[in-house]
Amino acid sequence: MSGGALQGIRVLDLTSVVMGPVATQFFADYGADVVKIEPPEGDLLRTLGGKSVTPKMASKFLHMNRNKRSVVLDLKQPAARGALKRLCAGADVLVVNMRAAALKRLGLGYDELRAANGKLVYCSLVGFGQSGRYAAKPAYDTIIQGSAGVAACHARSTGTPRYTPMVMADHIVGLIAVQMVLLALYQRKSSGAGQHIEVPMFENMAAFVMCEHMYLRTFDPPLGATGDPRVLEPEARPLPTADGFICVSANTDKQAFAFFDAVGRPELKADRRFESVAARFENVRDYFEVRAQSLRSKTTGEWLELLERADVPCMPYHTFESLLDDPHLREVGMFERVAHPTEGAIWNIALPNRLASGARSDYRPAPKLGQHTREVLGEAGLSEKEIEDLEAGSPPAGKTSREAR
Amino acid sequence: MSGGALQGIRVLDLTSVVMGPVATQFFADYGADVVKIEPPEGDLLRTLGGKSVTPKMASKFLHMNRNKRSVVLDLKQPAARGALKRLCAGADVLVVNMRAAALKRLGLGYDELRAANGKLVYCSLVGFGQSGRYAAKPAYDTIIQGSAGVAACHARSTGTPRYTPMVMADHIVGLIAVQMVLLALYQRKSSGAGQHIEVPMFENMAAFVMCEHMYLRTFDPPLGATGDPRVLEPEARPLPTADGFICVSANTDKQAFAFFDAVGRPELKADRRFESVAARFENVRDYFEVRAQSLRSKTTGEWLELLERADVPCMPYHTFESLLDDPHLREVGMFERVAHPTEGAIWNIALPNRLASGARSDYRPAPKLGQHTREVLGEAGLSEKEIEDLEAGSPPAGKTSREAR
Numbered sequence: 145m146s147g148g149a150l151q152g153i154r155v156l157d158l159t160s161v162v163m164g165p166v167a168t169q170f171f172a173d174y175g176a177d178v179v180k181i182e183p184p185e186g187d188l189l190r191t192l193g194g195k196s197v198t199p200k201m202a203s204k205f206l207h208m209n210r211n212k213r214s215v216v217l218d219l220k221q222p223a224a225r226g227a228l229k230r231l232c233a234g235a236d237v238l239v240v241n242m243r244a245a246a247l248k249r250l251g252l253g254y255d256e257l258r259a260a261n262g263k264l265v266y267c268s269l270v271g272f273g274q275s276g277r278y279a280a281k282p283a284y285d286t287i288i289q290g291s292a293g294v295a296a297c298h299a300r301s302t303g304t305p306r307y308t309p310m311v312m313a314d315h316i317v318g319l320i321a322v323q324m325v326l327l328a329l330y331q332r333k334s335s336g337a338g339q340h341i342e343v344p345m346f347e348n349m350a351a352f353v354m355c356e357h358m359y360l361r362t363f364d365p366p367l368g369a370t371g372d373p374r375v376l377e378p379e380a381r382p383l384p385t386a387d388g389f390i391c392v393s394a395n396t397d398k399q400a401f402a403f404f405d406a407v408g409r410p411e412l413k414a415d416r417r418f419e420s421v422a423a424r425f426e427n428v429r430d431y432f433e434v435r436a437q438s439l440r441s442k443t444t445g446e447w448l449e450l451l452e453r454a455d456v457p458c459m460p461y462h463t464f465e466s467l468l469d470d471p472h473l474r475e476v477g478m479f480e481r482v483a484h485p486t487e488g489a490i491w492n493i494a495l496p497n498r499l500a501s502g503a504r505s506d507y508r509p510a511p512k513l514g515q516h517t518r519e520v521l522g523e524a525g526l527s528e529k530e531i532e533d534l535e536a537g538s539p540p541a542g543k544t545s546r547e548a549r
Numbered sequence: 550m551s552g553g554a555l556q557g558i559r560v561l562d563l564t565s566v567v568m569g570p571v572a573t574q575f576f577a578d579y580g581a582d583v584v585k586i587e588p589p590e591g592d593l594l595r596t597l598g599g600k601s602v603t604p605k606m607a608s609k610f611l612h613m614n615r616n617k618r619s620v621v622l623d624l625k626q627p628a629a630r631g632a633l634k635r636l637c638a639g640a641d642v643l644v645v646n647m648r649a650a651a652l653k654r655l656g657l658g659y660d661e662l663r664a665a666n667g668k669l670v671y672c673s674l675v676g677f678g679q680s681g682r683y684a685a686k687p688a689y690d691t692i693i694q695g696s697a698g699v700a701a702c703h704a705r706s707t708g709t710p711r712y713t714p715m716v717m718a719d720h721i722v723g724l725i726a727v728q729m730v731l732l733a734l735y736q737r738k739s740s741g742a743g744q745h746i747e748v749p750m751f752e753n754m755a756a757f758v759m760c761e762h763m764y765l766r767t768f769d770p771p772l773g774a775t776g777d778p779r780v781l782e783p784e785a786r787p788l789p790t791a792d793g794f795i796c797v798s799a800n801t802d803k804q805a806f807a808f809f810d811a812v813g814r815p816e817l818k819a820d821r822r823f824e825s826v827a828a829r830f831e832n833v834r835d836y837f838e839v840r841a842q843s844l845r846s847k848t849t850g851e852w853l854e855l856l857e858r859a860d861v862p863c864m865p866y867h868t869f870e871s872l873l874d875d876p877h878l879r880e881v882g883m884f885e886r887v888a889h890p891t892e893g894a895i896w897n898i899a900l901p902n903r904l905a906s907g908a909r910s911d912y913r914p915a916p917k918l919g920q921h922t923r924e925v926l927g928e929a930g931l932s933e934k935e936i937e938d939l940e941a942g943s944p945p946a947g948k949t950s951r952e953a954r
Contacts, residue, residue: 149732149733150732150735194764194765195773203767203768208760273903274903278864282862287797287798290787290794290796295786308702308713308717309781310761311761320902326731326732328907330734331554346878350901351901352720354612356715356716356720358612361896362612363601364896372599375715376714382695392692459683459686459693462695464705464758464762468763471682472678472751473681476752490767497752498747499733501736
């Protein structure tokens with residue numbers, strides 16, 4: 145009993161790497177029983193995510209698969225496909241990121257599964273919408289960042305097309321998939337029926353970028369060019385101080401004037417380029433340039449104190465290391481040291497959001513590969529003999545040819 | 550009657566700019582009645598989002614506020630606060646991004662509103678969790694990007710801390726807020742009770758970044774440094790061709806070897822640095838360097854054809870302009886030309902996700918400031934006289950001193 149808002153919901157997770165696991169993580173954290181179906185060699189992220197204490201327990205895998213159960217099924221075996229269908233018959237949600245043709249071959253298309261379970265919410269994570277010409281193309285995070293406009297943001301800002309150095313498209317579209325599944329579960333409470341949902345990476349990321357940067361081409365005829373100049377301004381970045389960097393935002397007149405005073409340039413308050421919100425918007429490059437040049441005389445700590453007193457919004461610039469040591473994050477309990485049965489002590493990332501009720505009360509660390517195969521298949525009514533036959537039919541882990549993406 | 554999954558749900562939206570409006574946009578698109586409460590001068594994004602045909606209808610505002618109704622209430626007036634409380638009594642969801650102290654002063658704290666409406670889901674979007682030392686600090690997208698590790702990703706990749714040129718933290722945390730509210734609505738279907746949710750930007754973005762880049766410091770003692778080297782590799786970007794750029798991902802042996810063949814370097818298949826997934830991971834810099842140098846001899850169009858035939862994942866690199874012209878996006882109907890009552894023809898971004906049921910069937914373009922004040926207040930039972938008095942008490946739009954962020 146998880147005690148969470150989604151207690152009683154069973155999610156079958158046929159995904160791997162980042163997008164799918166991020167999505168199903170939400171359901172696991174809020175109390176659903178998430179059963180992760182893995183091939184005999186395991187989710188690629190188990191190794192692709194770097195070193196671990198025991199094999200196949202990479203850090204990224206740990207962060208994206210806690211509170212889930214792991215079941216190994218070699219779907220090349222007919223008996224394994226049969227077992228999976230039995231699990232589907234009792235599931236509330238199925239999340240897949242295989243291509244449609246492969247799922248059909250496995251007998252796991254939506255139409256087939258719905259026949260056995262009309263309440264199933266079936267969520268297909270795809271690279272591209274299935275009604276356009278890219279439908280069958282493979283997708284990876286970087287390819288989507290490059291084609292859907294993320295790299296173009298960097299090109300417009302600095303001159304070089306570049307990916308944001310995070311698996312950002314996977315992660316964002318995973319968050320969006322959660323919304324869609326929750327919506328379908330909400331609707332099912334009234335209708336009693338499940339449905340098929342298709343969540344395409346390319347379209348979702350194009351929408352994510354273009355709601356900001358379609359800009360003046362939103363109007364037809366256009367009122368000007370694409371791209372929000374404020375956001376694309378190259379000097380929109382942490383500002384150099386005597387000993388590092390600081391993050392400052394001074395947008396209202398009150399904030400901007402307090403900033404000019406704090407940095408000893410009070411005459412700029414009367415400068416026509418900077419005297420109002422509209423003037424600073426028109427002269428954004430000059431304004432950001434002045435900001436970037438103003439802070440080199442004192443340390444970050446000194447500026448934080450001064451600017452905070454002047455009511456100018458500011459924060460330390462954090463590296464990954466200093467972020468782990470941030471005192472506020474310590475106070476809210478962001479990183480919690482927990483014991484993992486095989487990996488020893490690890491730093492778990494706590495749920496960032498506070499709510500009166502809904503989070504599961506029992507934390508379960510990320511599972512070893514196949515840790516719950518017998519448990520889950522037994523619950524689904526498979527006999528000891530059937531489970532043993534399934535396991536005997538699987539090639540031992542590590543001896544297959546499936547490769548990292 | 551919207552016909553969507555959330556038909557019958559009333560969302561009161563006391564937010565502005567990006568994070569809140571992105572969150573409530575979801576509810577509007579899926580059929581809820583979203584009532585946007587604006588001060589007499591309107592949501593800052595109406596002007597901060599750039600030029601428009603008629604005043605205060607900037608493109609970003611249009612994309613983030615469709616399907617909503619706009620009600621002007623000057624909350625400095627006691628009568629306006631009274632009217633808002635009447636609206637709260639009949640609402641299912643309230644989303645706020647004012648600071649807690651300000652809400653309390655207005656009589657809009659959670660405890661007060663719950664007394665009148667125990668079913669209310671009250672979602673506070675905050676910069677920082679309220680139990681840590683940054684609780685009262687103001688937050689903006691860039692400050693959060695800089696302090697929560699986004700800028701550090703760029704620093705680790707290219708040497709320069711820099712924001713991703715999108716209002717990315719606002720947008721992502723807005724998506725996460727949707728999850729939390731949907732969870733509470735789902736739970737309310739059984740419990741009958743609402744609840745208070747707190748969604749902090751800093752913590753959510755720290756979690757977003759660190760689930761990838763805590764990396765080997767996840768283990769205690771650490772197995773190595775922070776930062777996923779594959780993702781942080783500076784050459785992880787669109788690759789130059791004879792006439793532009795192309796996005797290529799070649800990760801499995803099959804893909805990598807096909808890539809070497811396609812670019813006329815078959816000898817690299819036997820190169821010990823590149824002969825396996827593990828070898829390419831160890832030598833990621835060399836591998837990405839080879840990829841970056843291999844494509845300058847042909848045009849992007851020629852490579853797309855060649856690589857696609859060789860089954861190497863690839864996509865065109867898109868600028869904002871070429872993305873608007875992408876043939877796949879045309880086929881799936883991504884950008885649809887619609888008529889706006891005051892702005893003329895505009896390009897709406899269609900919903901990217903496909904589902905059997907749930908989206909609202911009646912598209913309503915983004916509202917003019919105060920377009921629905923009389924309609925909504927009338928529905929809430931205010932008399933003509935009360936509404937007129939409220940309007941008379943408001944200073945005319947455009948004459949107030951509130952400023953852009």
